[in-house]
Amino acid sequence: MQDAYTPRPEHRFTFGLWTVGNPGRDPFGDPVRATLTAPAIVELLAGIGAHGVNLHDEDLLPRDADAATRERITVDFEKALADHGLRVPMATTNLFSDPVFKDGAFTSNDPGVRAHALQRTMRAIELGVRLGAETYVFWGGREGVESHVSKDPLDAIRWFRDALNFLTHWCKDQGYDLKFALEAKPNEPRGDLFLPTTGAMLGFIETLDHKEMVGVNPEVAHERMAGLDFTHAVAQAWDAGKLFHIDLNDQAGPRYDQDLRFGSSDIKGAFHLVRFLEECGYDGPLHFDAHAYRTEDAAGVRDFAIGCMRTYRILADKAARMRADAEIQGILAEIRRDDPAVMPLLGAYTAERAAALRAHAFDTEALAARGMRYERLDQLVTELLLGIR
Numbered sequence: 001m002q003d004a005y006t007p008r009p010e011h012r013f014t015f016g017l018w019t020v021g022n023p024g025r026d027p028f029g030d031p032v033r034a035t036l037t038a039p040a041i042v043e044l045l046a047g048i049g050a051h052g053v054n055l056h057d058e059d060l061l062p063r064d065a066d067a068a069t070r071e072r073i074t075v076d077f078e079k080a081l082a083d084h085g086l087r088v089p090m091a092t093t094n095l096f097s098d099p100v101f102k103d104g105a106f107t108s109n110d111p112g113v114r115a116h117a118l119q120r121t122m123r124a125i126e127l128g129v130r131l132g133a134e135t136y137v138f139w140g141g142r143e144g145v146e147s148h149v150s151k152d153p154l155d156a157i158r159w160f161r162d163a164l165n166f167l168t169h170w171c172k173d174q175g176y177d178l179k180f181a182l183e184a185k186p187n188e189p190r191g192d193l194f195l196p197t198t199g200a201m202l203g204f205i206e207t208l209d210h211k212e213m214v215g216v217n218p219e220v221a222h223e224r225m226a227g228l229d230f231t232h233a234v235a236q237a238w239d240a241g242k243l244f245h246i247d248l249n250d251q252a253g254p255r256y257d258q259d260l261r262f263g264s265s266d267i268k269g270a271f272h273l274v275r276f277l278e279e280c281g282y283d284g285p286l287h288f289d290a291h292a293y294r295t296e297d298a299a300g301v302r303d304f305a306i307g308c309m310r311t312y313r314i315l316a317d318k319a320a321r322m323r324a325d326a327e328i329q330g331i332l333a334e335i336r337r338d339d340p341a342v343m344p345l346l347g348a349y350t351a352e353r354a355a356a357l358r359a360h361a362f363d364t365e366a367l368a369a370r371g372m373r374y375e376r377l378d379q380l381v382t383e384l385l386l387g388i389r
Contacts, residue, residue, distance in 0.1 A: 008049045009049060010051070011286070012284070013309045014053060015053060015054070015287070016055060016287070017055045019288060019291050020041055020301055021036045022292065032294055043080065043084055048306050050305070053081075057093050057123070060127075063098065089285045091133040092124070092138065092139065093121045096142045101113065105117035105142060107140070107143045109151060114163070122167070125167070125178070129174075129178065134178065135180075135245045136181070138164070139185065140195070143194050144193035145191060148192075157204070160194065165208060168180065168213050180213055180244075182195070187225070198223060202240055215245075216237045216242050218230065220247065220249050220251060227254045235276060238282065243282060246287060247288075248286060249288065250262055250263060250290070259291050268385065286312060325384065328381065
């Protein structure tokens, strides 16, 4: 059935080969679904209104494939993309599955591993550029420790910086018009990961040679694993001009990385995220880094993918309804009203403003006594989400 929430390519929704292609394997159980080929995933996504498909290098090309096999697989994938009108907006490298990366890739104590990680990333970037990717994501799944005595964190940060500086310089030498997006996560699969939050990544980016080329790829579940508010992290990235990509999913509190269907656990949190993205002007890909429940068959995977997109579209409509709701907007206007006596004291520093502020007499009892009406405001938003406004 087609309706106002039916996803279409212009909505910019993307999925990874590893998401809809997830066969239901987990740390405690074997796969429960047949493995889909990359062309089959492209066909599935095109049939449900997606805009594009993203990939790790090893999602497409087997690690041990020879050159002829790699070329044949790549050509078949390119044909599927062309036949079904899908793009590859983002690519990345798997630097966490291969046993060689058991102690990390860019931050391994072994210099041979660090060099190999650079080589593998260069080759994967070449693949991504060939497929038309505009953004390259770096998630350091093994960049961390279990035993803190094993690795000096200053060395690790320096090695990570050296790797990104090398790769940004190399990309520029190759003439690649590519943006890098760093993805934070607090833990898992390592006990503690370096640069564990979006804020930490934003600080680190400022130390890079080509910081203009590097931004972030925040993920819902990763911030919530640390008990943090995801929308705040996204807002900080947007404010810094560094929201280059985003991973949408859901997470039920600080526990293992669940990668749940978008909006399936914290619907209010998802609403505020969608409202922010729709109102701030973000126009990049909306990537769902999630996977279907292990209980699902192929039809269930399709339901999962459609559900991610429809939930976003429904919440975008709810955000528009909130902007048009007279009572909600009236309360917001009252909460944020300007005070003519105080406004001249705020703003950029001047010596005159500082002197006036220093001399101003505030009625702190009146300020403290003011009710903010947050209870009513939150209830109205809840009722909007529940469909009675």
